[in-house]
Amino acid sequence: MMFARALRPIFFVFAALLLTAPAHAVVEFQEITSSKGVDAWLVEDYSVPIITIRFAFEGGATQDPAGKEGLADLITALFDEGAGDLDSETFQIRLDDAGAEMAFGSDLDAVYGSMRMLADQRDEAFGLLKLAIQEPRFDQDPINRMRAQLVTGIVAAAKNPRTAAQKLWAQTIYGDHLYARPAEGTAETLAAITADDLRAFHRAVFARENLHVGIVGAIDAETAKGVLDDLFGALPEKPDLKPVPDVPLALGKDLAVEYPLPQTTIYMAYPGVERSDPQFLAAYLMTQILGGDSMLSRLNEEVREKRGLSYGAGANLLNLKHANALVIGTSTNADRAGETLGVIKDVVAEMAENGPTEQELAAAKKYVIGSYALNELGSSSAIANTMVGLQLRDMGADYITERDAMIEAVTVADVKAAAEELLGTKPTTMLLGPAAPAAPPVVPKE
Amino acid sequence: MIFRDLLALALSFALAVPALAQDPPPQAEIANWTMDNGLEVVVIPDHRAPIVTHMVWYKVGSADEEPGKSGIAHFLEHLMFKGTERHPAGELDRVVNELGGSHNAFTTTDVTAYMQTIPPEALATMMDFEADRMGGLVLTPEIIGAERDVVIEERRQRTESNPQGLLGEEVTATLFQNHPYRIPTIGWMHEMEQLNTEDATAFYKRYYAPNNAVLVVAGDVDPETVRTLAEASYGKVPRGPDLPPRVRPSEPEHNTARTITLTDPRVGLPAFSHAWVVPSYRTAEPGEAEALDLLSEILGGGTRSRFYQEIVVKTGIAAGAGAGYSGGAYDPSAFTIYGAPQGEHTLAEVEAAVDEQLERLIKDGITAKELDSAKMRYVRSLIFARDEQASMANIYGSKLANGGSVEDITEWPDRIRAVTPEQVQAVAAKYLDPSIAVTSYLLPAEQEASTP
Numbered sequence: 001m002m003f004a005r006a007l008r009p010i011f012f013v014f015a016a017l018l019l020t021a022p023a024h025a026v027v028e029f030q031e032i033t034s035s036k037g038v039d040a041w042l043v044e045d046y047s048v049p050i051i052t053i054r055f056a057f058e059g060g061a062t063q064d065p066a067g068k069e070g071l072a073d074l075i076t077a078l079f080d081e082g083a084g085d086l087d088s089e090t091f092q093i094r095l096d097d098a099g100a101e102m103a104f105g106s107d108l109d110a111v112y113g114s115m116r117m118l119a120d121q122r123d124e125a126f127g128l129l130k131l132a133i134q135e136p137r138f139d140q141d142p143i144n145r146m147r148a149q150l151v152t153g154i155v156a157a158a159k160n161p162r163t164a165a166q167k168l169w170a171q172t173i174y175g176d177h178l179y180a181r182p183a184e185g186t187a188e189t190l191a192a193i194t195a196d197d198l199r200a201f202h203r204a205v206f207a208r209e210n211l212h213v214g215i216v217g218a219i220d221a222e223t224a225k226g227v228l229d230d231l232f233g234a235l236p237e238k239p240d241l242k243p244v245p246d247v248p249l250a251l252g253k254d255l256a257v258e259y260p261l262p263q264t265t266i267y268m269a270y271p272g273v274e275r276s277d278p279q280f281l282a283a284y285l286m287t288q289i290l291g292g293d294s295m296l297s298r299l300n301e302e303v304r305e306k307r308g309l310s311y312g313a314g315a316n317l318l319n320l321k322h323a324n325a326l327v328i329g330t331s332t333n334a335d336r337a338g339e340t341l342g343v344i345k346d347v348v349a350e351m352a353e354n355g356p357t358e359q360e361l362a363a364a365k366k367y368v369i370g371s372y373a374l375n376e377l378g379s380s381s382a383i384a385n386t387m388v389g390l391q392l393r394d395m396g397a398d399y400i401t402e403r404d405a406m407i408e409a410v411t412v413a414d415v416k417a418a419a420e421e422l423l424g425t426k427p428t429t430m431l432l433g434p435a436a437p438a439a440p441p442v443v444p445k446e
Numbered sequence: 447m448i449f450r451d452l453l454a455l456a457l458s459f460a461l462a463v464p465a466l467a468q469d470p471p472p473q474a475e476i477a478n479w480t481m482d483n484g485l486e487v488v489v490i491p492d493h494r495a496p497i498v499t500h501m502v503w504y505k506v507g508s509a510d511e512e513p514g515k516s517g518i519a520h521f522l523e524h525l526m527f528k529g530t531e532r533h534p535a536g537e538l539d540r541v542v543n544e545l546g547g548s549h550n551a552f553t554t555t556d557v558t559a560y561m562q563t564i565p566p567e568a569l570a571t572m573m574d575f576e577a578d579r580m581g582g583l584v585l586t587p588e589i590i591g592a593e594r595d596v597v598i599e600e601r602r603q604r605t606e607s608n609p610q611g612l613l614g615e616e617v618t619a620t621l622f623q624n625h626p627y628r629i630p631t632i633g634w635m636h637e638m639e640q641l642n643t644e645d646a647t648a649f650y651k652r653y654y655a656p657n658n659a660v661l662v663v664a665g666d667v668d669p670e671t672v673r674t675l676a677e678a679s680y681g682k683v684p685r686g687p688d689l690p691p692r693v694r695p696s697e698p699e700h701n702t703a704r705t706i707t708l709t710d711p712r713v714g715l716p717a718f719s720h721a722w723v724v725p726s727y728r729t730a731e732p733g734e735a736e737a738l739d740l741l742s743e744i745l746g747g748g749t750r751s752r753f754y755q756e757i758v759v760k761t762g763i764a765a766g767a768g769a770g771y772s773g774g775a776y777d778p779s780a781f782t783i784y785g786a787p788q789g790e791h792t793l794a795e796v797e798a799a800v801d802e803q804l805e806r807l808i809k810d811g812i813t814a815k816e817l818d819s820a821k822m823r824y825v826r827s828l829i830f831a832r833d834e835q836a837s838m839a840n841i842y843g844s845k846l847a848n849g850g851s852v853e854d855i856t857e858w859p860d861r862i863r864a865v866t867p868e869q870v871q872a873v874a875a876k877y878l879d880p881s882i883a884v885t886s887y888l889l890p891a892e893q894e895a896s897t898p
Contacts, residue, residue: 027495047494048832089759096750096819099826116830145759148788152765156715156786159890262602293548295527295539308595311603331603333595363544370546374563378497379833 027377029387029397034225036233040213041387041397042224045380051122051217053129053227054114054384056392058210058321059241060106061183063201068193070185072111074147075198076104079113081142083131088142091128100125102132108179109321110392111205116381119218130231136202138195151187161259165267165432168255173269173428177247179323207239208232214387216380246322255430264337264433265329266344270422272317272324275393281407282414283422284317287326288364289356289415290347291315293371298347303330309340326422334433341429352423355416369404476842477669478852481676483685484657488846489672490664490838498665499839500572501561502580503847505660506653508631509555509694509777517633518649520553521597521641525650526560527551528589530582535589538575541568555627556776557847563836566666573679580654580683590643598639601632609710613888616706621721621780621884624695655686660846664839692849694777697723700882711891715765716793719784720800720883724873726775728849735773736861737869738781738877742771743820744812744870745803746783750819752807753785757799763791767800776848781877793887804878811871825859 030042064071080095080102082088095102100117113133117125157163167182174180211232215224249269273283291299291314303313313330328348332340356364376386377400390399477489508519529535542549547564562572605611615630622628632638661680663672700723727735746753746769753767767785783804785796831837845855 045494047492048829050830050833052833092749096823099822101830118826118829145762148762149758149765152715152786152788156713158714160712160714262606263599294543296536304596306592308592308599311596311600331599331607333599333602363540366544367546370544370565371548372546373495374497374546374548378495378563378835381833 031397032221034228036229038228038232043216043383046218049119051219052116052380052384053215054388055213056110056112056388057205058110059205060110061108062178062244069181069189071193072106076106077146079104079132082137082139084135095128098124138198147190165257173249204240207236210239212388212391214384216384251428252426253428257432258435261433263331264334265331267430268328268427270326270427272326275319279418282410282418285364286415286418287315287317289360302343302347348423351419355419365407485680486660488662488842489669492835493666496666498566498569498667499563499836501662501839501843502576503557503559503660503843505658505847507554507556509626516629517638518645522646522649523551523553523558524593530578532578570675573675577679577683585643587643613708617886620704625697656683657685662839662843664835705885707887709889713890715786717786717888718797719886721780721782723778724781724877726779727773729778734873736865737873738771740820741870742769745769752803763799764796808875812867817867
């Protein structure tokens with residue numbers, strides 16, 4: 001659990017940060033369809049004898065029944081805890097013997113699964129994955145054990161002021177939308193979940209119409225089609241999902257969570273933009289210039305490099321299926337939180353008013369084009385992840401070849417318009433940290 | 447250092463060090479040589495994609511700092527981005543960004559490393575930057591002031607903002623009584639506040655030279671190209687004075703059990719750990735470090751481990767329990783076991799259950815079957831590691847910068863396979879003696895009535 005994570009070999013940590021990429025993508029996404037009609041994207045690569053599969057079913061924590069929040073979390077902890085004729089222990093021993101690593105997870109909008117296996121033990125590994133997908137057992141012992149672990153996680157985080165801050169944040173910006181619910185549930189809602197609830201969720205969500213699959217590695221298209229039929233062919237055609245409305249964020253609010261911490265953490269949310277919006281790439285480039293990956297983004301330059309106020313300040317576009325935002329964040333010396341907030345507001349106002357320079361935009365375009373392969377296509381798991389992500393966003397397999405030209409076409413005027421639109425609004429701001437010192441007395445002007 | 451540099455929070459690389467299993471098709475040949483000025487070079491070809499990982503590892507870390515100057519190794523790592531006469535501050539970042547590449551750096555107790563991931567055609571440019579700042583760094587008091595504030599905020603963010611961070615620091619400071627591993631890599635706050643230009647310059651001049659560094663290039667490049675490019679860049683950096691042998695103060699005999707307790711209102715779940723100083727791969731008797739790696743896997747390495755199966759699954763006492771060993775360190779390092787209770791169970795019950803498992807293993811040993819499974823998981827993880835170019839660069843870089851060789855890595859799977867059940871039992875009995883363990887407790891501020 002959380003302790004194990006801290007002690008894990010460090011190299012896995014920077015592997016994630018460092019995965020590189022070619023300046024020109026050489027990866028080709030093949031679109032394949034199995035004889036039973038299951039679609040997937042495939043990248044064949046035989047240089048390392050492994051196969052990686054990743055898939056997503058649309059319908060995540062938003063599908064948790066009211067009063068049973070945390071169900072998506074709980075169910076994803078149970079797919080390697082017994083399936084078909086195999087109880088939990090037997091299943092895990094078989095998986096270990098098969099040389100495979102299987103993982104399931106969920107977020108607000110989808111349930112994800114993945115498996116990484118040695119190519120020469122493919123049949124055993126896929127056989128176990130098929131059982132997990134089609135015939136999970138949801139035996140009471142593993143349910144109790146996993147539920148208890150999830151409750152322990154909730155208890156462990158309960159007194160951390162960040163937990164209270166996150167709750168206040170979600171409830172403020174999402175209001176009474178399903179996104180405001182705690183995806184991890186509570187001790188009470190987890191206790192309410194039964195094996196039948198889990199089976200019902202599995203039936204409702206695990207279907208073929210809302211399924212997206214990516215396969216990478218030492219496997220050819222014909223073999224992959226057979227695997228798709230085997231894994232997913234027997235699932236129902238249509239899912240039974242509760243509709244989820246889009247949610248406009250509640251902006252313009254000022255929030256504070258007081259706690260005696262050595263730093264004040266600042267969170268700000270501005271309006272975002274949908275990925276399908278024609279303005280998306282302009283907004284994306286603007287966010288990159290404002291607070292992206294460069295050490296010299298405007299925010300990091302002013303907050304960290306020039307003033308030493310923080311270890312780093314950044315901005316990101318947040319794109320959920322039903323909500324979008326531009327978020328800014330930093331942690332700063334508590335005594336200088338007011339100064340930091342002022343610097344951030346100035347940087348934002350300047351961008352909203354004047355937009356970027358030609359030079360800044362040109363540099364951002366180069367980065368955004370070049371880094372795609374670096375961030376998204378650097379290893380088998382990154383490629384599989386990217387393929388599923390694109391499918392979830394209704395992008396085509398040709399997206400990576402068209403993307404560069406779309407980015408090149410964005411003008412300074414486009415970016416300036418995006419900046420005005422997103423940053424011209426009063427954000428919702430939350431400060432987590434010690435109480436702010438009393439404001440200095442206002443001196444009347446002469 | 448960029449946004450989140452990778453200051454090692456653990457002692458050093460927990461990673462014992464991989465190589466490739468010999469069973470699958472062999473990887474392209476790894477090349478390794480030393481240049482005339484003393485710079486050691488290793489090239490790990492990987493032609494799957496037009497990507498190169500370029501790293502320079504200096505054989506200096508926080509355990510090499512002068513007394514009273516804690517944090518200077520990591521502070522200098524930050525200052526290395528402040529520019530030279532030829533390349534002013536920000537130019538490296540700009541060039542790397544325009545390539546779509548990424549760059550970063552990290553400091554551990556034993557090494558300081560700088561890396562970029564870039565398209566192959568940019569390798570010469572990166573080598574030019576990196577060779578340039580091997581000797582040409584320009585430091586001024588103005589630069590130092592703002593950056594010192596940055597590392598101080600980094601300490602507040604990483605360590606002081608969470609109870610686990612503070613307790614971890616105290617455990618290490620207690621476990622090591624004489625070795626400088628006891629000092630946190632980021633530094634003690636009161637000493638960080640005093641670090642100045644002279645300290646940084648002196649540290650830089652002493653340790654940053656080709657004969658105290660390892661160059662690692664992994665990716666879509668062949669060794670001959672690397673040789674040519676390295677001669678044209680690093681080859682022009684003069685050899686530095688020979689450094690004295692790297693001998694740090696060593697640990698006295700440990701004779702007592704010690705306990706650290708941290709109580710904090712932010713803690714919702716109590717936890718404990720036991721830690722011991724044990725040999726690293728570099729200092730161990732043959733076979734002992736491999737046995738310690740397998741011991742940590744069998745005791746607490748995941749869902750098939752004894753702790754998980756016995757304490758989490760069968761009795762349900764613990765929410766989690768595990769073990770860790772940082773065998774990649776230059777000097778003797780730490781072996782740790784830990785756990786946290788489940789539901790109504792108490793921390794004392796978890797500690798007793800973990801201790802009982804350890805006792806049982808020391809008394810009765812392990813089965814051939816569980817040893818075979820643990821070996822298989824290790825060897826498998828090495829094949830999976832080949833999918834990640836940067837992982838391979840880190841595996842080789844950390845090994846070579848810590849006094850090891852390429853053979854240590856290529857022969858490692860065979861050395862793991864050769865470990866016997868008796869050896870695993872023997873290292874547990876020899877090193878994990880409860881009467882000299884350092885125990886930590888992380889506790890909630892007040893013991894409340896159990897939640898409804």
